[in-house]
Amino acid sequence: DADVTQTPRNRITKTGKRIMLECSQTKGHDRMYWYRQDPGLGLRLIYYSFDVKDINKGEISDGYSVSRQAQAKFSLSLESAIPNQTALYFCATSDASFNQPQHFGDGTRLSIL
Amino acid sequence: AQKVTQAQTEISVVEKEDVTLDCVYETRDTTYYLFWYKQPPSGELVFLIRRNSFDEQNEISGRYSWNFQKSTSSFNFTITASQVVDSAVYFCALSDDGATNKLIFGTGTLLAVQP
Numbered sequence: 001d002a003d004v005t006q007t008p009r010n011r012i013t014k015t016g017k018r019i020m021l022e023c024s025q026t027k028g029h030d031r032m033y034w035y036r037q038d039p040g041l042g043l044r045l046i047y048y049s050f051d052v053k054d055i056n057k058g059e060i061s062d063g064y065s066v067s068r069q070a071q072a073k074f075s076l077s078l079e080s081a082i083p084n085q086t087a088l089y090f091c092a093t094s095d096a097s098f099n100q101p102q103h104f105g106d107g108t109r110l111s112i113l
Numbered sequence: 114a115q116k117v118t119q120a121q122t123e124i125s126v127v128e129k130e131d132v133t134l135d136c137v138y139e140t141r142d143t144t145y146y147l148f149w150y151k152q153p154p155s156g157e158l159v160f161l162i163r164r165n166s167f168d169e170q171n172e173i174s175g176r177y178s179w180n181f182q183k184s185t186s187s188f189n190f191t192i193t194a195s196q197v198v199d200s201a202v203y204f205c206a207l208s209d210d211g212a213t214n215k216l217i218f219g220t221g222t223l224l225a226v227q228p
Binding site for chain 2: 041050056103106
């Protein structure tokens with residue numbers, strides 16, 4: 001089983017819909033992150049969390065919200081999806097030690113029509 | 114401000130050729146880490162290497178090698194005797210914030226290895 005699991009893997013939806021992307025991990029890491037990947041732009045950080053009570057905005061948080069339901073679960077929500085949020089979304093985890101590598105899920109491909 | 118530049122958008126080589134992927138970074142911190150990740154066509158991100166700013170020794174792992182030069186702020190990645198399975202997008206990333214482990218990614222280089 002994957003250490004970092006994202007659901008769904010693919011989603012097509014319409015403008016204005018509320019969408020939730022879920023991430024769960026079995027690595028026991030405290031730190032969790034959400035990124036989006038767009039062609040030609042690399043990955044950009046949306047939100048990150050150090051524990052259930054510690055949520056922080058990343059580079060591009062507008063239009064998104066997150067929830068850390070437990071150490072192992074970190075969800076990303078789009079309250080009212082718009083077409084320019086069409087992207088590949090990644091969840092990642094890392095150990096709290098200084099600059100440990102992040103471990104990524106397989107990604108969620110989201111298309112908003 | 115931190116920045117990672119991967120100037121090569123796409124590279125195409127024929128199998129068995131050597132290829133070098135360039136990565137140039139900017140940071141004001143003296144302590145930082147550099148990473149390379151591979152994204153094969155299936156889409157997942159695979160961690161390849163982490164290197165800290167105090168260790169300028171080159172690293173070799175099989176056909177992969179990395180050359181870190183602080184003088185030119187570069188952390189280049191070379192694949193020797195490339196294979197079709199090396200076809201992927203490769204990302205270089207920088208982390209200079211030990212409190213958050215946030216990664217700053219380059220825009221990636223698409224490597225296509227032709228048989």
